[in-house]
Amino acid sequence: MARTLITGGLVVTASDELHVDVLVDGGRVVALATHDSHGWTADHVIDATGRYVIPGGVDAHTHMEMPFGGTTASDTFETGTRAAAWGGTTTVVDFAIQPKGGSLMEGLDAWHEKAEGGCAIDYGFHMIMSDVNESSLREMDRLVELGVTSFKLFTAYPGVFLSDDGQILRAMQRAGSNGGLVMTHAENGLAIDVLVEQALARGERDPRHHGEVRRALLEAEATHRVIKLGQVAGAPVYVVHVSAREAVAEVAKARDEGLPVFAETCPQYLFLSTDNLAEPGFEGAKYVCSTPLRPADHQEALWRGLRTNDLQVVSTDHCPFCFKGQKERGLGDFSKIPNGLPGVENRMDLLHQAVLDGHIDRRRWIDLACAAPARMFGLYPRKGTIAPGSDADIVVYDPHAEQTLSAATHHMNVDYSAYEGKRVTGRAETVLSRGVPVIVDRAYVGHAGHGVYLPRGLCQYAN
Numbered sequence: 321m322a323r324t325l326i327t328g329g330l331v332v333t334a335s336d337e338l339h340v341d342v343l344v345d346g347g348r349v350v351a352l353a354t355h356d357s358h359g360w361t362a363d364h365v366i367d368a369t370g371r372y373v374i375p376g377g378v379d380a381h382t383h384m385e386m387p388f389g390g391t392t393a394s395d396t397f398e399t400g401t402r403a404a405a406w407g408g409t410t411t412v413v414d415f416a417i418q419p420k421g422g423s424l425m426e427g428l429d430a431w432h433e434k435a436e437g438g439c440a441i442d443y444g445f446h447m448i449m450s451d452v453n454e455s456s457l458r459e460m461d462r463l464v465e466l467g468v469t470s471f472k473l474f475t476a477y478p479g480v481f482l483s484d485d486g487q488i489l490r491a492m493q494r495a496g497s498n499g500g501l502v503m504t505h506a507e508n509g510l511a512i513d514v515l516v517e518q519a520l521a522r523g524e525r526d527p528r529h530h531g532e533v534r535r536a537l538l539e540a541e542a543t544h545r546v547i548k549l550g551q552v553a554g555a556p557v558y559v560v561h562v563s564a565r566e567a568v569a570e571v572a573k574a575r576d577e578g579l580p581v582f583a584e585t586c587p588q589y590l591f592l593s594t595d596n597l598a599e600p601g602f603e604g605a606k607y608v609c610s611t612p613l614r615p616a617d618h619q620e621a622l623w624r625g626l627r628t629n630d631l632q633v634v635s636t637d638h639c640p641f642c643f644k645g646q647k648e649r650g651l652g653d654f655s656k657i658p659n660g661l662p663g664v665e666n667r668m669d670l671l672h673q674a675v676l677d678g679h680i681d682r683r684r685w686i687d688l689a690c691a692a693p694a695r696m697f698g699l700y701p702r703k704g705t706i707a708p709g710s711d712a713d714i715v716v717y718d719p720h721a722e723q724t725l726s727a728a729t730h731h732m733n734v735d736y737s738a739y740e741g742k743r744v745t746g747r748a749e750t751v752l753s754r755g756v757p758v759i760v761d762r763a764y765v766g767h768a769g770h771g772v773y774l775p776r777g778l779c780q781y782a783n
């Protein structure tokens with residue numbers, strides 16, 4: 321395998337910023353050294369002068385070709401992982417789904433089948449448990465052995481994914497004993513369904529009502545509940561896609577008490593708001609996801625949480641549905657709009673923009689987008705950093721490139737951009753996955769099937 325030297329750039333990791341060259345051999349980083357101190361030769365030299373050299377992004381929350389809301393997320397593993405690479409992400413952790421009445425293993429096998437041979441970058445799986453029973457609880461141990469070390473449980477979506485408190489407690493107890501991590505979608509789905517029914521009866525049918533019925537208090541209540549269930553079970557809890565400041569407060573309080581409670585937020589909650597849901601006509605459907613977008617004044621609590629480490633990870637929850645034909649299923653009834661937003665290609669750039677806007681610093685950018693998700697989900701230091709022994713998942717990032725985010729130029733298989741027209745500065749220029757070029761000078765040179773399945777270790781966070 322070719323030996324590659326990346327020279328002249330500023331290497332930024334979660335812990336350091338160093339003007340060093342990086343030597344890659346056998347798909348791994350083998351050494352870092354200042355330019356004048358080494359005499360390395362290589363088959364390929366990448367001149368990164370004036371660029372950042374950063375670890376490939378780790379997006380720990382994607383839904384490629386997920387069946388949901390009567391349709392299927394529009395990115396396949398092939399198109400979605402290719403788009404991820406364009407955006408500087410080199411690892412995704414997607415959600416396999418236990419079929420109702422079926423086993424965890426059936427779900428895992430089905431997702432392996434979807435992903436195998438199609439991915440441009442490496443991938444792992446979490447498991448969505450939609451049917452917690454004696455048998456699926458026992459299976460959790462086997463999944464942990466197979467490297468599926470995290471399990472998503474829902475307090476939302478009654479009749480689809482919702483588990484009751486007893487089921488969640490049991491899954492947490494099992495995770496407490498086998499080392500797995502329970503991830504929770506925390507919204508009170510039963511109460512939300514009552515509010516949906518009442519809103520529709522009042523004739524409130526537009527997309528903006530999606531945000532109104534999914535009340536922040538019902539996110540906070542469910543967040544509080546899963547934290548307490550985790551405490552009773554003696555198990556860590558990871559709360560996904562936190563959007564409400566009241567939910568951030570629940571997480572922060574638990575962490576202040578020393579509980580092993582972790583949480584992520586997503587770019588859509590940091591950059592978009594209920595103003596988007598209220599766009600004229602049916603445009604707001606483009607922004608329907610759950611948890612929902614919140615009024616813009618929630619964003620400050622999210623940014624603060626990211627700075628203070630009450631929130632550890634930024635993932636995308638990439639779950640794209642085309643406006644035409646898919647989002648349109650909810651014309652005249654917001655509750656039928658498939659939930660989910662595209663974003664796997666945009667996360668690294670939006671967070672870099674957050675650096676420029678002064679919300680976070682450069683190393684925090686890399687921590688939130690690369691190192692912390694890798695640690696949280698048992699992939700570190702193979703992924704998420706640039707250090708001897710790490711996979712050479714490396715992005716040469718141009719911090720000065722200006723771009724306008726748009727469906728006309730993005731690579732996600734979806735007919736709109738949630739960030740249409742937004743100007744951002746910074747862009748992945750060249751992307752290596754295990755030392756193999758996937759993007760070179762903004763040209764795609766990767767191929768479907770390069771990406772391999774990543775059996776993951778246990779969560780590496782204590783608090």
Ligand SMILES: NC(=O)NCCC(=O)O
Binds near residue numbers: 608610611637
């Ligand atoms: N988030 C969302 O709206 N769709 C994907 C499924 C989920 O994460 O709950």
Ligand SMILES: [Zn+2]
Binds near residue numbers: 505
């Ligand atoms: Zn969810």
Ligand SMILES: [Zn+2]
Binds near residue numbers: 381637
């Ligand atoms: Zn999700």
